Amino acid sequence: MPTDEDLMEPKWFDEFVTRMNPRFYSYFRRWFDDEERAEDLTHILWGKLLSDDRFSAHVREASISEDDLIRQEKWLWNVADNLRKDEYRKDQVRKRSQGQIEPPEGENPEEDHERKEKINCVQRTLSQMENEKHRKALELRNGGYSLKEIAKIIGLELGSSGTTLYRARRAFQKILCGVCPEVCFERCGGNLDPCFGG
Numbered sequence: 459m460p461t462d463e464d465l466m467e468p469k470w471f472d473e474f475v476t477r478m479n480p481r482f483y484s485y486f487r488r489w490f491d492d493e494e495r496a497e498d499l500t501h502i503l504w505g506k507l508l509s510d511d512r513f514s515a516h517v518r519e520a521s522i523s524e525d526d527l528i529r530q531e532k533w534l535w536n537v538a539d540n541l542r543k544d545e546y547r548k549d550q551v552r553k554r555s556q557g558q559i560e561p562p563e564g565e566n567p568e569e570d571h572e573r574k575e576k577i578n579c580v581q582r583t584l585s586q587m588e589n590e591k592h593r594k595a596l597e598l599r600n601g602g603y604s605l606k607e608i609a610k611i612i613g614l615e616l617g618s619s620g621t622t623l624y625r626a627r628r629a630f631q632k633i634l635c636g637v638c639p640e641v642c643f644e645r646c647g648g649n650l651d652p653c654f655g656g
Contacts, residue, residue, distance in 0.1 A: 485640050489542050579638035586633050592626035
C-alpha cells in the first residue's frame with residue numbers, strides 16, 4: 459500500500475507550478491481583465507497537463523530533465539494560447555448574439571488584439587532595458603536603419619555596431635521572457651535559452 463509520501467507530488471513539480479502559475483494567471487488576466495476567469499483558465503490549463511499522457515507520467519517522477527521541463531513549459535504556453543483563443547471566440551459569439559458588436563468586415567478582431575498585445579509587450583520590454591545604447595540600436599534597426607547609420611547616430615565605431623546590436627537583441631530577449639513569456643517563445647523563434655539564462 460502506498461505511503462503518504464508516495465502520493466505526494468515531487469518537489470520539482472511543486473516548484474514548477476509555483477514558478478509558472480503566476481505567469482499563466484497574469485497572461486489570462488491581461489487578456490480578459492477578470493480575476494475569476496483568469497484563475498479558472500489557469501486551473502483548466504494545469505488540468506490539461508495532468509490529464510495528458512505525455513506529461514502526466516513526468517509529474518510522478520522524482521526528477522525531470524531540463525529538456526523535458528522545457529518541453530512541458532513550451533507545451534503549456536501553446537495550450538494557454540489555445541485556451542485564450544477559445545475564450546476570446548466565445549466572447550465574440552456571446553457579444554454578437556446579444557447584439558453588442560457587429561461582425562467586422564474583412565478584419566479579424568482576434569488578430570488585431572494579439573498584435574496590440576505583442577506591441578504592448580515589446581514597448582514594456584524596451585522601457586525596461588537599462589542600456590540606452592542597446593535600446594536605441596534596436597529601435598533604429600527596427601526602423602530600417604543600416605549598421606553604418608546606427609553607428610553614426612549612437613556614436614559607435616562602425617565595427618562595433620554589429621556587436622552592440624547582437625548584445626541588444628540578447629538583452630531584449632531575456633527581458634521579454636520575464637515581461638511576456640508567452641510572446642518570448644514566438645519572438646525568440648522557440649529558442650528558450652534566453653528564458654533560462656542561456
